[in-house]
Amino acid sequence: MDYVQKCFYDASGWNDDLSYEQILRTSNNLMHFPIPSGFKLSISSKNTEYSYSSLTLSQLSRLTGSLSYLYSSIDLKNTYLGTASLPLRLILDDYRFVKSPQQQRLQDAHFTPTGQPRPCILYGKMYFPSQFLEGMLIKRISKNVQLMMKFINTPKLRKLANNSTIVTLYLQRQKGNSSTDFIFSSNESLLGFRCLYKIGSDLSSSPGGISDSTSLSLGFELWFALMSMSPGLSTALRYSTHLSSSGKPLTMTLALNPLLGTIESTYAIKSGLNSTLSSKYTFNIYSYESDLLFGFSLLRSSEPPNRAVPPKSPLPSTLPITSSRHQPFKSLDEETHHRLLTTFMGINPGKLVTENNARHFMDTFNHLNFSSGLKCCASIAKKDLNVAWEGRFKDLLISSGLRIDCSEAIPKMGKYGIEIQYSS
Template structure:
């Protein structure tokens, strides 16, 4: 679960059209969210408030062997009007999970020159107690595609009482570049990510003809690398990664595959993540070392639960009521008795109207061939199905999510439940491992955290 400050940072990126998925460090973010999710340790409560559209504060208190706390502040030069509190926020926005990688879109130059957020900035600071540990972050947008990110940590337990990392990031539809410098070991780094294919213009997206778009436009292939060099210890670092993300043209379900290689350490890691339904995701990862021949297989899944267990009978349709349908029922109480909502027509970008092209709008997605064109508009069919699936995921009203991951070689099992309890977001989980001596399971982590934000 994201902290409230992390959530505001993501809203800042969305408000300023900054694509996080186009950064090399996030190339395996989907598999990490399902396999390497953190488990709360002890008891923790977080209370946050957005005083204005430009500023917010957060207070955290935890009890893990001793009482600790922190106080944080955030300021944004861009009004964060698209944020919500823990009572109304969607779980898809509050919890790290499957990321749908969108095809590349190049903004028009005239839009870039007049963009009001081309010089936007974000300031963040946190103070921990007891003790004198501090952390800060500055995000300064230099241009529409370039920003400066500075992270600082001040802690008496660190070498020279702290460290600072500077990122100069350039993010475009075709590629992204990062120049990194850290005061720790005087580390210098370079990250690059290149997207194969030709980016689509934003004007083309708003007025495209689906017959002219091939099916592979739903796929995104990205290849990247990172180079590191510690000037003090004269130690180099090198790694590369490949990501392939696509969506099925028949069901609209997305999947992501990645391959990461570290030639210096001889480590190879491959992942496969697929959204098997609107409310479930499965992920697998295989790690192998060419020097030691050590290998490991990790498996994980996440399963969402709907807030409203009653299904809505859409004549021949059977889906869980999304937030949009719930709003419609509130406006028309006479329909609540039978839980029936009229089927709304889907309007495509070229102003053609399609009346419900999906026969059974459930997690399986059965296609009704009598309602789909069998002529040259096959590209239109695939575009409609993928859009319908994504809209259904975004509009679904979920109340909780259950995450599970295990590793065969490490013999570790992690279980995490995150959901909404009244006005709070709750996260609780456990981490179990097998004792190598007694071969009995033992608890490594066990905790619960509460988050409240206005």
């Protein structure tokens, strides 16, 4: 259902990346990836244009499952794809590219408004046999304001226990380069406020300027739980750019928690078309506790799928430089001639190296198809190793994970599991 939500955001023109919640997304993807536990089978389908359903079965100590329904007021046909044809790049949480302002503008320009100006999505899931209920409502109130409500409910399972209900409200507002969120949760009356401001430099003025962006994002969040009088505060900074030599994108973040004195800094670089490297250093100035994490991600590219992949982003077609490298200019056809020349003319000599590298990289990357991805993360202080593998196998999406705890002399296995998904 996260995928459907993502599709909904795309279809309704909501830039989820602009939220402060996503500021550390790259490093979290690479180093704090989830590991499934036990065996889980998930089958989802798009029932009609607007409704989706999903069924999961999981077995860890006991067989449990869940059933969920989702209703969307807009048709997500353009964005939603089944697992058979889904480009894994969208599913594999890897390096998160920050869109430059120009890209954003382009995207907005190509945005075709759907039928409903105020789309909403309704989602509900019930777990059995425990009869837990969770639900979500996302409603676009205005062009820039979105309301999201999440709730959970548990029945009274034990004599002395009460049923617990938690409702969380998110009021999100986006405008160009900034976003603010207001959060209220009924659990301990938590109040939150988030804010992000992006300073993006639009380096390329060329029409074909794609993600050659260098952006600096600043944000902070403020929390306060009224019932238990617990405050929380953090600020973060993200700098995303490309390596000038090879065009490889890299992201550096620095996050601070002034109350508890924690400093977290990460560095992630897409060292190749298929690989990403990341590292993270945490330090607490009061307790001197520190941790160093390393993570990498390897993607395996594969043949393009049978069906033609519809163009994901309405960007001008890129230049297949590689394909025409070995052919003399003369033998190319007319169209190719034309394309080459226009592209050549659009190159800005001053920014030749950087832009071209970056552009080239991104172009190539966007056209790659991946069949599987392997992620690995190791933590020095906690002495553990997390490994996850995701891939597609015959229309099925398989994710597996393993955690190895090396804190004692003999490494022992922590969590491990496998998850199989199928959606149509």
